[in-house]
Amino acid sequence: xxxxxxYTVEPWGITEQTLDxxxxxxxxxxxxxxxxxxxxxxxxxxGEPHGLPGTYLNGVFELRPLPYAxxxxxxxxxxxxxxxxxxxxxxxxxxxxxxxDLRYGQIQDHERSIDFREGVLHRxxxxxxxxxxxxxxxxxxxxxxxxxxxxxxxxxxxPIDGPARIVLQSELVTNEELPLPNADPRAAAxxxxxxxxxxxxxxxxxxxxxxxxxHSGLRVAVGxxxxxxxxxxxxxxxxxxxxxxxxxxxxxxxxGAKLRIVKYIAYGWSSTRSLPALRDQVAAALxxxxxxxxxxxxxxxxxYLKEFWDNxxxxxxxxxxxxxxxRFAMFHVLQAGARAEERAIPAKGLTGPGxxxxxxxxxxxxxxxxxxxxxxxxxxxALRWRHSTLPLARERAAQLGLRGALFPWRTIxxxxxxxxxxxxxxxxxxxxxxxxxxxxxxxxTGDRDFERDFGLEILVETARMWRSLGHHDAExxxxxxxxxxxxxxxxxxxxxxxxxxxxxxxLLAAADSVGRHPHEARALEVNTEEAASWRDAAGAMYIPxxxxxxxxxxxxxxxxxxxxxxxxxxxxxxxxxxxxPYFDIYRKQVVKQADLVLAMQVRGDAFTDEQKRRNFDYYExxxxxxxxxxxxxxxxxxxxxxHLELALDYTAEAALMDLHDLAKNTKDGLHMASLAGTCVxxxxxxGGLRDHGECMSFKPRLPVGLTALRFSLxxxxxxxxxxxxxxxTTYTLxxxxxxxxxxxxxxxxxxxxxxxxxxxxxxxxxxxxxxxAGRAPVRRQGVPDAHPxxxxxx
Numbered sequence: 001x002x003x004x005x006x007y008t009v010e011p012w013g014i015t016e017q018t019l020d021x022x023x024x025x026x027x028x029x030x031x032x033x034x035x036x037x038x039x040x041x042x043x044x045x046x047g048e049p050h051g052l053p054g055t056y057l058n059g060v061f062e063l064r065p066l067p068y069a070x071x072x073x074x075x076x077x078x079x080x081x082x083x084x085x086x087x088x089x090x091x092x093x094x095x096x097x098x099x100x101d102l103r104y105g106q107i108q109d110h111e112r113s114i115d116f117r118e119g120v121l122h123r124x125x126x127x128x129x130x131x132x133x134x135x136x137x138x139x140x141x142x143x144x145x146x147x148x149x150x151x152x153x154x155x156x157x158x159p160i161d162g163p164a165r166i167v168l169q170s171e172l173v174t175n176e177e178l179p180l181p182n183a184d185p186r187a188a189a190x191x192x193x194x195x196x197x198x199x200x201x202x203x204x205x206x207x208x209x210x211x212x213x214x215h216s217g218l219r220v221a222v223g224x225x226x227x228x229x230x231x232x233x234x235x236x237x238x239x240x241x242x243x244x245x246x247x248x249x250x251x252x253x254x255x256g257a258k259l260r261i262v263k264y265i266a267y268g269w270s271s272t273r274s275l276p277a278l279r280d281q282v283a284a285a286l287x288x289x290x291x292x293x294x295x296x297x298x299x300x301x302x303x304y305l306k307e308f309w310d311n312x313x314x315x316x317x318x319x320x321x322x323x324x325x326x327r328f329a330m331f332h333v334l335q336a337g338a339r340a341e342e343r344a345i346p347a348k349g350l351t352g353p354g355x356x357x358x359x360x361x362x363x364x365x366x367x368x369x370x371x372x373x374x375x376x377x378x379x380x381x382a383l384r385w386r387h388s389t390l391p392l393a394r395e396r397a398a399q400l401g402l403r404g405a406l407f408p409w410r411t412i413x414x415x416x417x418x419x420x421x422x423x424x425x426x427x428x429x430x431x432x433x434x435x436x437x438x439x440x441x442x443x444x445t446g447d448r449d450f451e452r453d454f455g456l457e458i459l460v461e462t463a464r465m466w467r468s469l470g471h472h473d474a475e476x477x478x479x480x481x482x483x484x485x486x487x488x489x490x491x492x493x494x495x496x497x498x499x500x501x502x503x504x505x506x507l508l509a510a511a512d513s514v515g516r517h518p519h520e521a522r523a524l525e526v527n528t529e530e531a532a533s534w535r536d537a538a539g540a541m542y543i544p545x546x547x548x549x550x551x552x553x554x555x556x557x558x559x560x561x562x563x564x565x566x567x568x569x570x571x572x573x574x575x576x577x578x579x580x581p582y583f584d585i586y587r588k589q590v591v592k593q594a595d596l597v598l599a600m601q602v603r604g605d606a607f608t609d610e611q612k613r614r615n616f617d618y619y620e621x622x623x624x625x626x627x628x629x630x631x632x633x634x635x636x637x638x639x640x641x642x643h644l645e646l647a648l649d650y651t652a653e654a655a656l657m658d659l660h661d662l663a664k665n666t667k668d669g670l671h672m673a674s675l676a677g678t679c680v681x682x683x684x685x686x687g688g689l690r691d692h693g694e695c696m697s698f699k700p701r702l703p704v705g706l707t708a709l710r711f712s713l714x715x716x717x718x719x720x721x722x723x724x725x726x727x728x729t730t731y732t733l734x735x736x737x738x739x740x741x742x743x744x745x746x747x748x749x750x751x752x753x754x755x756x757x758x759x760x761x762x763x764x765x766x767x768x769x770x771x772x773a774g775r776a777p778v779r780r781q782g783v784p785d786a787h788p789x790x791x792x793x794x
Contacts, residue, residue: 005660009321014328014659015113019102025051025667030658031112031121032332032351032670033143036340036378038151038267039350040089042112042121045139045155047090049103051667053176055087056350058343060269061357061412062194063215066419074400076419080412082346082357083194086174086209086222088265091155093137094167098129100137105129116331117309119145119301126160134160146300147292148339149285153263154294159253167250170263172209172222174243195220197242198275207238207245208282210275216413220269223282225290230259264289308334310712311719312374314682317708319648319780325655326682329675330370336672337371337378342385344412345672352669358410358417361430361486362629362673364437365602370676372437372444373713379441380450386434387454389414390461397465400425404464407431422491422582426484428469431462432502436602439509440691446716452517460524463510463534466503470537477542485555486629487595489576489585493555498599500541501606507538543606551618552611554596563622564590566772574775575626590772591619593627594634601636601684605692613641617769624775628657631777632677639685643768644703649777651681683711687722688744697742698731700724701763705780715739720750730757 006023007030008015016027028051031042041054061080068075093100102110102125109126121141128134136158144150157166175193195211198219202208205226212219226247228234234251253259266285268278289297312330316323336349344359345367363382371379386407392414393405400406408416409424418424438455441447470480480503485496511534514521521531545552546559553559564576564585573579576590594601597619600612607615616637625631635650655678658666683689686709688699702709702724710723718736722729731748732755733739739750743758750756770776 007659009324011320011323012117012327013113013115014324015111017111019107019110021049024049026658026661027112028052028054029351029666029668029670031114032349033119033121033141033151034335034350035143035145035148036336036338036343036345036350037148038143040141040143040151041352043087043089044102045089045091045123045137045141045153046093046100047087047173048101052352053084053087053178054352055085055089056082056353056357057085057220057267057269058340058346058350059412060085060213060218060220061216062191062213064191066417068419072421074425075421076416079356079417079419080216080358080415081191082353082412083191083213084176084178084353085195085220085267085269086172086211087176088151088172088222088224088263088267089141089153090169090171090173091139091153091261091263092169092171093157094169095129095133095135095159095164096131097165098131098133100127100129100135102127108134114331116327117302117305118298119305119331120298133162133164135164136160140298142297142301143335144289144297144301145304145338147285147289147297148341149266149268149282150289150297151265151267152289152294152297153265154260155263156258156260157253158258159255161255163252163254165250165252166259167248168259168261170224170226170247170261172207172224172245174209174211174222195243199279200240200242200245201279202238202240202245205236205238205247206283206286207240207247208279209240209243209245210279216271218269218271219273219275219278220267221278221282223266223286225264225286227262227290227294228260231257234259262294308375311714312712313710314679315708315710316682316706318706319652322652322655322706325652325659326678328659329655329678330374332670333367333370333672333676333679334375337367337375337382340378340385341381342388344385345382346412347672348669349672352667354665354668355410356417357412359412360410361427361433364430364433365598366629366632366673366680367676368437369440370679372441373715376441376445376447376714379437380447383434383438383441383450383458384454387458390457394461402465403468404466405431405458405461406465407434407462422586423484423488426482426492427488428465428480428483429485429496429499429502431465432499432506435459435462435506435509436502439505439513443694444691444715448516451513452520456513456517456520457524459506459510459513460521460526463507464530466507467533467537470503472537472540473542476540478537478540479542485595486598487554487591487593488627489590489592490554490558490595491582491586493558495542495544496555496595497543497552498554498595500543501599501603504538504541505603507534511535511538549618551615552596552607554591554619558589561587561589564588564772566590566624566775569773571774574624576624577626589622591623593625593630594619594623594637597623597637598633601633603692604640604690612637613766616641616643620769620771622772624772625653625777628654628663628671628674629677631657632674632681635677635681636685638768639681639701639703640688640699642763642765644686644701644763645705645780646768646777647681647685648703648705648780651678651685652780653777654678654681682709683713687711687724689713695740695742695747697745698722698729699744700729701760702726724760726760728757728759730755
């Protein structure tokens with residue numbers, strides 16, 4: 001029987017205490033393991049039952065056709081979909097000839113758990129077969145954060161009530177049968193069995209399979225090797241075929257005796273390397289893993305995570321569920337980016353096939369800010385991947401008649417894969433999102449070598465795109481027309497405020513970077529006149545403002561549109577895009593996800609405090625949160641304008657998106673932007689962190705539901721710790737040179753060994769705004785109601 005929330009609440013881990021078939025697909029995502037290179041969904045060791053089998057390699061995809069009712073110039077011809085590569089997780093068990101299958105017999109106990117400080121998936125099961133034999137199975141699984149090609153499993157079987165004949169079958173399985181979510185039969189045909197066999201070998205307890213994708217031309221090699229600990233006289237054999245390799249071990253175990261197997265799995269892929277080279281690479285990775293051993297891999301994992309948590313932990317007092325959720329979030333964000341190494345960080349990480357495994361703007365706007373202050377080398381790698389796709393981005397810009405580079409809305413390898421123009425190609429802000437991420441990374445780390453070798457070219461080419469996309473009108477204002485901002489319910493608008501402000505930041509960052517690296521700028525053919533034109537466009541950037549209402553329209557004319565009739569919209573008609581035509585949504589005042597409110601977060605320096613308050617109140621009544629990207633941003637700005645309890649509600653919504661399966665699609669993979677947004681909501685929301693300039697600024701304030709907040713940041717080689725309560729905040733420099741910072745607008749300088757404790761100014765509270773009918777966030781338990789649902793504006 002299903003329970004609403006199937007996981008325990010604990011500060012440093014997560015446990016599933018029963019096996020519920022209804023929650024199995026969700027749990028496969030929640031307990032997924034990854035290192036940014038390899039991703040393993042938490043399928044059961046024996047392979048079945050399952051919700052969705054999934055083993056992913058970052059960057060491995062197959063091409064598929066993109067259907068159009070009518071062809072159009074500039075439409076992408078093919079899409080890219082992440083594929084389920086060879087599954088190395090499977091260890092099948094037979095007890096007296098009966099398969100260990102939890103759908104049969106009796107499950108007396110089943111538990112899975114992860115401790116975020118260890119990074120190992122633990123499982124235990126007590127099962128009685130249909131014939132009455134009871135066995136205990138325990139397993140541990142990891143994806144190594146230190147040896148990026150390696151995953152490993154420790155599996156142990158013990159008879160409980162008498163001797164049993166045991167057979168273990170450790171397998172590599174390619175082209176598993178999967179449920180295909182894509183209704184297009186042409187795409188289904190391409191993705192049904194995407195890997196073509198090239199070679200299979202086995203020797204002793206080792207086996208290797210090599211395959212190649214037919215259309216994208218990627219070669220994938222997978223190997224396994226084993227260590228066995230059991231009674232004397234065990235029989236072992238290995239076999240391999242085109243899509244299957246199997247290592248089998250057979251023995252009779254007396255009651256209380258144990259059979260233990262350690263399985264090492266190695267993955268490698270390439271678009272250019274030869275079959276022998278890739279095969280040998282996998283064999284070498286297996287050798288290194290066996291040399292390290294299971295205990296060594298676990299020790300390395302714990303050491304890696306200890307350093308990460310020492311530098312990056314966010315501690316929350318007063319809400320244990322939120323404490324668990326933010327550590328769950330940080331753990332998965334780490335897994336998504338730790339060893340991506342010049343590959344994308346997809347919207348679902350490597351936890352599921354949602355969004356076809358594509359990378360969006362989510363990465364640069366939500367995920368990279370978290371990693372910038374916690375794992376900066378991962379940010380450099382992610383941005384180097386963007387740099388590697390610049391040739392494709394230049395081609396795309398030229399195809400659309402623009403200068404510079406136009407980065408894709410959604411992609412795996414760098415080509416545009418969005419077949420819907422208004423919400424895809426027209427979302428030009430992706431270029432500025434990437435450029436601002438570059439500027440933030442350089443500012444936070446001081447990594448001028450990265451700026452010179454990689455960042456400068458990204459900044460220059462995106463600035464060129466903006467300069468050619470926009471134009472000066474008759475009044476001298478620089479306008480950017482016909483674009484889509486973050487809110488995908490308002491498409492092809494003129495002068496989207498978020499887009500224009502981000503473009504402004506992009507143009508100025510490019511001009512500044514050119515000034516710091518004149519020699520490299522000349523190599524990119526940037527002259528003084530071009531750099532001056534960027535500053536001119538930035539200085540004349542048009543930011544619409546509605547004088548009558550005293551708010552910023554999301555884009556030109558937005559506040560003149562009719563307001564969506566929220567009162568007559570049934571609760572089951574959200575998300576709106578699944579129940580109403582886009583043409584109707586586009587011409588109404590209704591916001592899918594924070595847009596103008598996001599602009600106030602990332603470019604808070606462009607708004608006054610009064611503008612922020614009025615803007616937030618206005619858009620709060622229009623925003624329906626049909627995207628998981630919204631709640632975290634609304635949390636940050638609710639906290640800044642003083643609606644602290646509302647901010648806590650939104651923070652919890654972002655934090656529990658997957659643990660509570662709020663969008664009912666966690667089965668397809670975790671929402672990486674919402675997870676990262678949880679960290680942002682706490683640090684930028686209640687911690688008040690802003691990094692608009694060279695000097696970091698903090699305005700900490702806590703809601704009633706929290707008693708303390710503590711977090712750490714890495715800035716230019718220094719390690720800063722912030723600890724705040726309702727009354728005061730203590731800043732400590734744990735390591736590094738002195739740091740200037742602002743606390744509620746006052747400048748201070750922090751030096752090692754001398755913490756600074758400062759009082760928090762009293763907050764003048766206003767009545768919180770209401771949300772659209774039926775769209776208020778869920779209140780945190782035990783927190784008094786503070787934000788009734790009010791009428792929509794207009």
